Amino acid sequence: MSEHSNDKPVPKPLATPNIGIPSTRIPSKIKPPKMNSLHPAVVHIQSKEPGNQDENAPSQAKRPKMDPPRYPPPLSKPAGTGLKRAHSALSLNVSTCSSTISVARGRSEKKAPLGPSVVNRVTTNVKASVPPAKSKKTKRPAWDLKGRIQDIEEQFLVSRKTNDELISQLKLNEERIALLEGLNSELSQDVQCKESKTQEANEVLEQLQKSLREKEEKLTTVRTRKESLENQVNTLQQECTGLQSTIGQLTSAQAGLQAHLEATKVILQQAQAENEAQKKMIQELQAKLYDKENKICVLETRTRQDEQTRRKLHNIIQELKGNIRVFCRVRPLLPNELDEIPEEHIPHIAFPDPDNREVQLMRLSDISLNESSVVGKTKTPVKYDFTFDRVFCPLSNQSEVFDEISQLVQSSLDGYNVCIFAYGQTGSGKTYTMEGPEELDLTLDLDSPCLGMIPRAVQQIFSTEQELQKKGWQYKMDSYFLEIYNEVIHDLLVDSPSDNSVKHEIKMVGKGSELYVTNLTTVIVKTEKRIHQLLKKARKNRAVAATKCNQHSSRSHSVFRIKLSGNNSITGETCEGTLNLVDLAGSERLKDSGSEGQRLEETKNINRSLANLGNVIMALSQKADHIPYRNSKLTHLLMNSLGGNSKVLMFVNVSPKEEHFNETLNSLRFATKVNQCQIGTAHKKVK
Numbered sequence: 001m002s003e004h005s006n007d008k009p010v011p012k013p014l015a016t017p018n019i020g021i022p023s024t025r026i027p028s029k030i031k032p033p034k035m036n037s038l039h040p041a042v043v044h045i046q047s048k049e050p051g052n053q054d055e056n057a058p059s060q061a062k063r064p065k066m067d068p069p070r071y072p073p074p075l076s077k078p079a080g081t082g083l084k085r086a087h088s089a090l091s092l093n094v095s096t097c098s099s100t101i102s103v104a105r106g107r108s109e110k111k112a113p114l115g116p117s118v119v120n121r122v123t124t125n126v127k128a129s130v131p132p133a134k135s136k137k138t139k140r141p142a143w144d145l146k147g148r149i150q151d152i153e154e155q156f157l158v159s160r161k162t163n164d165e166l167i168s169q170l171k172l173n174e175e176r177i178a179l180l181e182g183l184n185s186e187l188s189q190d191v192q193c194k195e196s197k198t199q200e201a202n203e204v205l206e207q208l209q210k211s212l213r214e215k216e217e218k219l220t221t222v223r224t225r226k227e228s229l230e231n232q233v234n235t236l237q238q239e240c241t242g243l244q245s246t247i248g249q250l251t252s253a254q255a256g257l258q259a260h261l262e263a264t265k266v267i268l269q270q271a272q273a274e275n276e277a278q279k280k281m282i283q284e285l286q287a288k289l290y291d292k293e294n295k296i297c298v299l300e301t302r303t304r305q306d307e308q309t310r311r312k313l314h315n316i317i318q319e320l321k322g323n324i325r326v327f328c329r330v331r332p333l334l335p336n337e338l339d340e341i342p343e344e345h346i347p348h349i350a351f352p353d354p355d356n357r358e359v360q361l362m363r364l365s366d367i368s369l370n371e372s373s374v375v376g377k378t379k380t381p382v383k384y385d386f387t388f389d390r391v392f393c394p395l396s397n398q399s400e401v402f403d404e405i406s407q408l409v410q411s412s413l414d415g416y417n418v419c420i421f422a423y424g425q426t427g428s429g430k431t432y433t434m435e436g437p438e439e440l441d442l443t444l445d446l447d448s449p450c451l452g453m454i455p456r457a458v459q460q461i462f463s464t465e466q467e468l469q470k471k472g473w474q475y476k477m478d479s480y481f482l483e484i485y486n487e488v489i490h491d492l493l494v495d496s497p498s499d500n501s502v503k504h505e506i507k508m509v510g511k512g513s514e515l516y517v518t519n520l521t522t523v524i525v526k527t528e529k530r531i532h533q534l535l536k537k538a539r540k541n542r543a544v545a546a547t548k549c550n551q552h553s554s555r556s557h558s559v560f561r562i563k564l565s566g567n568n569s570i571t572g573e574t575c576e577g578t579l580n581l582v583d584l585a586g587s588e589r590l591k592d593s594g595s596e597g598q599r600l601e602e603t604k605n606i607n608r609s610l611a612n613l614g615n616v617i618m619a620l621s622q623k624a625d626h627i628p629y630r631n632s633k634l635t636h637l638l639m640n641s642l643g644g645n646s647k648v649l650m651f652v653n654v655s656p657k658e659e660h661f662n663e664t665l666n667s668l669r670f671a672t673k674v675n676q677c678q679i680g681t682a683h684k685k686v687k
């Protein structure tokens with residue numbers, strides 16, 4: 001394959017003597033016919049052509065004789081006229097010959113792209129066929145007209161002859177041109193054929209080259225693969241060598257293991273024997289366990305029955321204690337109050353009963369004759385004795401107090417409505433009893449001995465709930481915390497307590513007796529911690545106003561309610577109880593409080609609602625037809641916790657200060673009235 005294999009093949013130039021066609025390729029029939037007799041001048045000119053010199057000149061003698069050329073008839077006389085006519089005829093013939101040659105030339109140029117040599121040669125022949133008439137003849141004298149006419153006729157004849165020869169030669173050339181054109185078209189076809197073959201060959205060549213490249217790429221890949229495989233083989237051979245050595249080591253190790261295996265087999269047999277023994281033991285234990293489980297089941301059933309019995313007995317005890325109870329608590333003197341009284345002694349209050357059920361007030365100052373008796377020479381102070389369900393002296397701590405109310409908290413879990421009030425004059429220790437001291441953090445100081453009844457009740461509810469879960473009880477708890485200030489309800493669990501645009505109304509749920517407060521935040525509580533957060537928030541929100549009686553006195557009733565909905569998944573029992581823990585606003589006698597303006601209005605509202613609370617309890621105890629619940633927001637709200645289906649406990653808190661004697665007397669008298677009330681038998685509320 002040559003370097004220029006993709007190039008188009010260049011056709012070779014045709015090598016012919018005249019027009020580039022080799023004589024060997026021209027068929028003999030289209031070779032120019034031999035001329036019989038050419039004018040010497042023509043022969044002479046032809047012999048001078050380089051292409052025809054070798055071919056035509058020597059063959060001239062060999063050509064067969066042809067018929068003489070036909071000439072036109074000789075010209076007639078007169079000589080003068082004949083000479084002119086001959087000259088014009090010669091001119092005509094020459095011009096005809098020239099035009100014929102021109103026509104032939106034009107045709108040949110149009111028909112085929114003949115080489116310029118052919119046309120030139122013919123033109124040259126024509127020009128050469130007119131010999132110079134006078135070149136070889138001697139000049140005739142002017143009088144020799146006859147001779148001159150003869151010369152002219154000779155010239156004319158020669159010209160005519162030449163003309164005829166040229167015409168015949170032109171015809172021959174035309175034929176030859178036609179033949180050459182046919183040959184040319186054959187050659188063109190041949191060339192086209194060759195070109196298409198060459199193109200096909202080039203395409204094949206391209207495919208072969210492409211195939212070759214692919215093969216080379218494959219070869220490269222195969223070589224790479226081969227090298228990689230060789231590397232793998234080397235690696236495997238090395239591994240094989242390593243493995244062979246490992247096999248050797250393992251073989252020796254196997255022998256050791258075989259011995260160890262034998263020893264292990266012996267141990268295994270012993271272990272299997274032990275296992276069998278243990279299986280027997282397990283079966284015995286499983287039988288015992290099954291027996292125990294049955295016993296546990298029986299015991300659990302008995303426990304549940306005991307729990308039901310306990311609840312009934314608990315309720316009976318509570319009923320025997322009375323569904324409304326009153327506890328009296330006398331707070332200790334505060335450090336700043338001790339300055340006023342030198343000894344830590346409260347002379348006007350006595351606790352004569354060892355069972356802690358009595359409290360005695362003695363009016364020491366301003367003893368009048370009416371109120372005192374004279375025993376000998378000593379004046380005896382007037383004494384006021386009060387008996388309550390329980391009296392707590394100033395030394396009693398929060399824990400002791402809670403012990404006495406924890407049974408009521410239990411009742412709320414058992415499905416009863418429980419209401420615990422703290423009643424008393426301002427500064428007597430109501431808030432301390434219900435929540436704890438002011439400085440106590442209700443979310444952090446949960447182990448504090450000062451913790452009040454509300455956080456302790458919450459702790460008990462959650463610890464008891466945990467215990468009851470084992471007996472199949474699940475409780476849902478929700479709570480709210482509100483205050484009633486000037487007979488208006490305020491939500492204590494809101495984020496912005498100053499927003500007074502939200503109104504809260506006490507409404508009834510459907511046609512039932514259950515009440516709810518509109519627009520109030522009610523929180524479902526799942527953890528003890530959450531309730532403590534709510535208590536802290538409520539305490540912060542609580543309206544606190546300074547009065548003359550107590551710098552931080554609360555001028556509103558606060559109600560913390562927790563609703564306990566129980567469901568026993570084992571027995572199918574349900575219950576719904578509520579625990580209301582109420583810190584009442586301080587009871588004040590108007591003339592002692594020194595209130596005026598807004599404070600006076602507050603005091604009036606407080607006293608009115610407290611008096612209404614007493615009236616409601618009184619009406620309940622007298623089983624009156626009309627119970628004036630709706631006369632105040634407080635009794636309306638606590639309607640269901642004051643009636644027959646509830647347990648009520650009232651703390652009457654007492655200030656130890658003698659100056660508060662009259663207020664204390666009033667409080668104890670009010671509490672005694674409440675304590676004398678019997679508000680019926682509480683009923684467990686089943687959902």
Ligand SMILES: Nc1ncnc2c1ncn2[C@@H]1O[C@H](COP(=O)(O)OP(=O)(O)OP(=O)(O)O)[C@@H](O)[C@H]1O
Binds near residue numbers: 438
């Ligand atoms: N048992 C107690 N032991 C120690 N301190 C007490 C006790 N009871 C009350 N206090 C203290 O006496 C002060 C007044 O008590 P507290 O604020 O509870 O009275 P209050 O009746 O709630 O007054 P108010 O009606 O104005 O709210 C507080 O400083 C409180 O810490």
